[in-house]
Amino acid sequence: MIRVLIVEDSLTMRHHLREALAPDPELQVVGEAVDGEHAVELTGRLRPDVITMDMMLPGISGLAATEHIMAEHPTPILVVSSADRQELFSTYNALAAGAVDVLEKPRGDDSDADWGRRLRTTLRIVSRIRVITHPRARLGARGRTAAPVPPASPVPVAAPALGVVAVGSSTGGPGALTELIRELPPNFATPVLAVQHIAASEQFAVAFSDWLAGQTGRNVRYAIDGTPVSRIAGQVLLAPPDRHLYVRDKLVRLSDGPPRHSCRPAVDVLFESVAAEFGPSAAGCLLTGMGRDGATGLLQMRNRGAITFAQDEGSCVVYGMPREAALIGAAAYVLPPARMAGRIAELHPVAGRR
Numbered sequence: 001m002i003r004v005l006i007v008e009d010s011l012t013m014r015h016h017l018r019e020a021l022a023p024d025p026e027l028q029v030v031g032e033a034v035d036g037e038h039a040v041e042l043t044g045r046l047r048p049d050v051i052t053m054d055m056m057l058p059g060i061s062g063l064a065a066t067e068h069i070m071a072e073h074p075t076p077i078l079v080v081s082s083a084d085r086q087e088l089f090s091t092y093n094a095l096a097a098g099a100v101d102v103l104e105k106p107r108g109d110d111s112d113a114d115w116g117r118r119l120r121t122t123l124r125i126v127s128r129i130r131v132i133t134h135p136r137a138r139l140g141a142r143g144r145t146a147a148p149v150p151p152a153s154p155v156p157v158a159a160p161a162l163g164v165v166a167v168g169s170s171t172g173g174p175g176a177l178t179e180l181i182r183e184l185p186p187n188f189a190t191p192v193l194a195v196q197h198i199a200a201s202e203q204f205a206v207a208f209s210d211w212l213a214g215q216t217g218r219n220v221r222y223a224i225d226g227t228p229v230s231r232i233a234g235q236v237l238l239a240p241p242d243r244h245l246y247v248r249d250k251l252v253r254l255s256d257g258p259p260r261h262s263c264r265p266a267v268d269v270l271f272e273s274v275a276a277e278f279g280p281s282a283a284g285c286l287l288t289g290m291g292r293d294g295a296t297g298l299l300q301m302r303n304r305g306a307i308t309f310a311q312d313e314g315s316c317v318v319y320g321m322p323r324e325a326a327l328i329g330a331a332a333y334v335l336p337p338a339r340m341a342g343r344i345a346e347l348h349p350v351a352g353r354r
Contacts (some may be wrong), residue, residue, distance in 0.1 A: 001026055001028045002026055002028065002049050002050060002123065002124065002127045003030045003036070003046070003047075003048045003049045003050075003330040004021060004025050004027055004028065004029050004030065004042060004048060004049070004050055004051070004052065004123060005029075005030060005031045005032070005033065005039070005042055005046060005048035005049060005050075005051045005052070006018070006029055006032045006033070006051075006052050007030070007032075007036075007039040007052060007053045007054055007057070007062065007065065008032070008033075008034070008037060008052070008054045008080070009031045009034045009054060009056075009058055010054075013037075013054070013105065013108075013211070014032055016033075016106065016114035017029075017052060017080070017119070018058070018072050020115065020116035020119045021116075021119070021120060021123075023116070023120070024120045024124075027120060027123060027124075030046050030048055030186075031046050031048065031276045032103055032223055034057075034058070034113065035057050035058045035059040035060070035338075036057045036058075036059050036060030036061055036062060036064055036065035036068075037059050037060055037065075039051070039057075039062075039065045039067045039069070040060075040065055040069055040072070041077055043069050043072075043073045043106070044072065044099070047073065047075075048075060049075075049076070049127045049231070050075070050076045050077075050078065050123055050126050050127035051069070051075055051076070051077045051078065052077075052078050052080045052119075052123070052210040053065065053066060053077050053078065053079050053080065053094065053099065053183065054075070054079075054080060054081065054276045055079065055081045055090040055094065055193075056082075056087055056090070056093055061071070061090065061091045062079070062081075062094060063093050063094045063097065066079075066094045066097050066098060066099050067097045067098075067169060070097060070098035070099075070131070070133065071133060071316070074098070074131045074132055074133050075100040075131065076100050076127055076129045076131050077094070077098070077100055077126075077257060078099070078100060078101050078102070078103060078105070078123060078126045078229075078267075079091050079094050079095070079099050079101070079102040080102075080103050080104075081102060081103075081104065081105060082104065082105045083104055083107075083204055088204060088207040088211070089207070089210075089211050089214075091204070092174055092207070092211040092212075093211075095172075095174040096174045096175035096178055096215070097143050097175070098131065098172075098175075098317065100126045100129050100131065100171055100172065100317065100318075101122060101125075101126055101171060102198075103118065103119060103122055103206065104204055106330075118172060119175045122263055125290075128229065129171065129290070129317070130318075131317065132224065137198075142279065143230055149291075152206065161281060162190045162281060162283060162347075163190065163191075163278045163281040163282060164190060164191050164192075164193060164229060164247070164278050164281075164282050164283075165190055165191070165192045165193070165231070165268050165272060165282070165283045165285065165344065166192075166193050166229050166269025166271055166274040166282060166284045166285070166286075166301070167180065167192060167193070167195070167285045167286075167287065167328040168194070168195045168196075168270065168271065168284075168285070168286050168287065168289075168293065168294040168298075168321070169194070169195070169196050169197070169267075169286075169287035169288060169289055169321075170196070170197035170263075170267075170287075170289025170290055170291065170293065170318070170321060171197070171288060171289050171290045171317055171318045171320075172287075172288035172289065172316060172317025172318050173197065173287055173288055173289060174196070174208070174211075174212070174336045175317070176287040176288050176311060176315070176316075176317075177194060177196060177212065177214045177287060178212060178216055179336075179338050179341075180285060180287070180337035180338070180340055181212070181216040181220075181236060181341075182215065182216045182217070182218075182340050182341075183337070183338040183341035183342065184252040184341045184344065184345065185345050186199070187234075188234065188345070189233045189234045189261065190233070191229055191232040191233060191234070191236075191237065191274035192232075192235070192236040192237070193223070193239075193247070193252070193270060194236060195236050195238075195239045195245055195265045195266065195267045195269075195270050195294075196208065196238070196239070197263055197265075197289065197293070200307070201268075203251070203269050205240075205241040205242055206222070206241065208238065208277075209221050209222055209238055212238075212299075213235070213316065214251070216236075216313075218234075218236050219234060219235045219236065220236040220238065221235065221236075221237065221238070222237070222238050222239075222240045223237040223238065223239060223240060223245050223252050223254060224252070224254075225252065225253055225254040226251055226252070226253070227251065227252040228250060228251055228252075229247060229250050229251065229252060230250065232252070237252060239254075239265035239270070239320075240265075241252065241262055242256075242265075243255065243256065243265055244256075244257050244264055244269040244270075245265050245269070245270050246263050246265060246269050246270055246272075246273035246274075247273045247274055247277045247278070248273060248277065249269075249277075250277065253273075257269070259299055260293065261291055261292060261293040262291075263291075263293050266293055267286065267293045267294030267297060267321070268293055268294055268295075268296055269297070270297070271284055271286075271294060271297025271298055271300065271301055272296075272297045272300050274301060274306070275297065275300040275301040275303070275304045275306065276300075276304070278306070279304040279305050280304065280305030280306060281306075282301060282306040282307075283306060283307045283308070283309070283344050283347075284297075284298050284301040284306055284307070284308045284310065285307065285308075285309045285310075285311075285340050286298050286308075286310045286321055286322050286330075286331070287311045287316075287321075287322065287324045287337060288311055288315075288317045288318050288319070288320075288321070288322065289318055289320055289322075290320040290321070291320050291321060291324075292320070292321060292324040294321050294325065295321060295324035295325040295327075295328055295330055296328070296330070298310070298330035298331065299326045299328055299329065299330035301330075302329075302330055302331070302332060307332060307333075307343075307344070307347055308322065308325075308330055308331050308332045308333070309331055309332070309333045309334070309335060309340045310323075310325040310326050310331035310333075310334050311334075311335070311336065311337060311340075311341070312334050312335055312336055315336035315337065322334070
């Protein structure tokens, strides 16, 4: 049995959630909470396998409840939220605080036909993720010391000027991507191209660029096909929803090509193109995520002389993609995101100067 805690203040929506879960006898609703305080209390008492979390709750918000739960009783959380702009930003904050994934609430149109199936499938996947006390959930963490990070390999004596940084992330990625970008030097001029898997509607995904810009203070936007890489110095370009992002002839390109690893956009598509186009003048960072997307592409980057990084297990929400990269020798450095940013600045100091 997969024991589910529903957190939702709307009686109608709670009924809809129960009905959607009913066809699967292995998904058992063990409790329902109508506010954030009750959600935290029931999580500690019932110890569910997975939680559906609304963001707009009376009392403490869904975001605050997520932070409490991830600090006190880490549990896989699926945010079930609407596409309202205020709620979208709370949703991304919750993902950065340790929630695992997001599913948009029913819209009341034809897209609702398979909503129940998508909910059941997503809950099954999310429930299998091993979560830990999240770094953003600092409640009660005063006085604790962080586990030491293993020392990285020696810095090469000479390295070519950095032409691009390519980043891939999936489950748990919003928080890791925020940490990486935020810790780059303020005058970091090298373009950053990023693929983040977001299993949500286009409306959900489009707001991600605004949220990430607000979190990092950087110029973040979705990539436009045909943009010369030379014209995006200091910017962070994201793969748009359901489009592959890659580089060809030093131009940013977008594609509706077939999914890779069931993903579009796929990290491997970006990494492989950067390996071919930039070789040793690139850096690749593979962050938290489920599956193996990005591992072989990162290996291609390393084989072409690029500096490559995989996120360490201790800082990952899901140690899947980075683990695959480490296993095949694709990562020269295995570090938390902030240490990646520092090492990129150390390796290529010229990238921080115009």
